[in-house]
Amino acid sequence: MPRLSTVLAHTSTAILPTANLRFDVGSKKFDVRVMVDACSGVSRIDNSLAEAMNLPILGVGSERVCKASLIPINAETPRELPDTVRTQFANIVLADPNFYRPTGISVVLGADVYPNLIQPGLLPSSSGRLVAQNTVLGWMLSGTCAQ
Template sequence: MAPRPRTAQSLESRRSRGTQSYRCRVCRGIHPLRKCKRFRKLSAEKRLRAVLINKYCSNCLAHQHPEGPCRSQDGCKKCGGNHHTLLHMHEEPSPPHPSRNPRQSARSHPRCSAGSVSRSSSPNRVAIERPRPEVSATATSVATLVRQKTVHILPTVIVVVDMGSSMFETAAMIDPCMAVSSIDRSLAAAFRLPFTSLGDDEVYSATLRSRTGNFKLEVVLKLDPSLKIRTPIRALSDATRAKFGNIRLADEQFHRPATISLVLGANVFAKLIQPGFLKLEDGLPVAQSTVFGWTVSGAVLEH
């Protein structure tokens, strides 16, 4: 009897062991995702995006579970979370330096402390308590008057959410004090973004584009169920808006109140900021160049 071809023997032995190989959706090879060399070379964030897009199990990286939900009890070997170790993205916080005063350390980051004051309810921000010196009634009334005339603007951009067959425009805020980019549940549902669960967190995958250039950003977004940021609190005058008429703005309506439900955080901040900083005069916000255009942010004192 002629010997069987090796491929037939291999297939028969594979079936006899009760195993089955699937085509890898990342490199198109025949192997499990966890053994894919291309997949393992990616950053943790890009691995997570690959799992989301290709609909792998985030807990065990299985191709599918024909008998129901995942039954693996292994978890992440780095943090014990309900996700595969290859998807671990959270770094352990470093212990405080013994010779450094925590209050002095907080003061060395004024931008972050300002962000925590305006939106201290966010889980990624820590409100900084400072001792308040006693002030006279006259000083208090003057401070109240200044606050009434001062309007704070947060840096917003208009981005294009690329869904493949369709595209949508939405406003987003750039905030380097937020560790991970986040999105509100209602906005994620409206765009029907692919998502998965990592322990207690839901994470979404999105492709963002610039309206005017070729910039493209693939980003993982953490779900923040109530992410609704209002900026500015009240409309600015047309005269203030006209001061920035000579630059290409990332959000032409930055001076009109709007609710922001998408925040681009520290994990993508370096990819968004470009050289270019514009300070026109005291009492006006500043402008910063980004891949989406110029953002406008800061305090505005309108008389």
């Protein structure tokens, strides 16, 4: 078993499953970054985004509920990735081609929609630390990458 100091000395970056989506709310369209979290009981949207989109928001008890249509924005694998990752995932369309760049998350897609997102297909990296999961939004990467 590795010593704790060895584990802590190993630096890596967590990669969370994200996607770029376009919210289509009639005459307005909003491009946002979402995170998929199957452990979150329900999907959530940032209040300021919901207000900016003029979504009809209903109060249900202490919760506020709204509805919008989502459209995936797919892109080819970007060239800025580390060579090993870029090579392994060069032939798939990523749901978030900038998954490795830190930026805000406006929406969390939870367990209420997770079964509708996942499709057959799982591609582990050669290191086994990063995996691509096929979804209706494109391929989402999650795991860790060495720094």
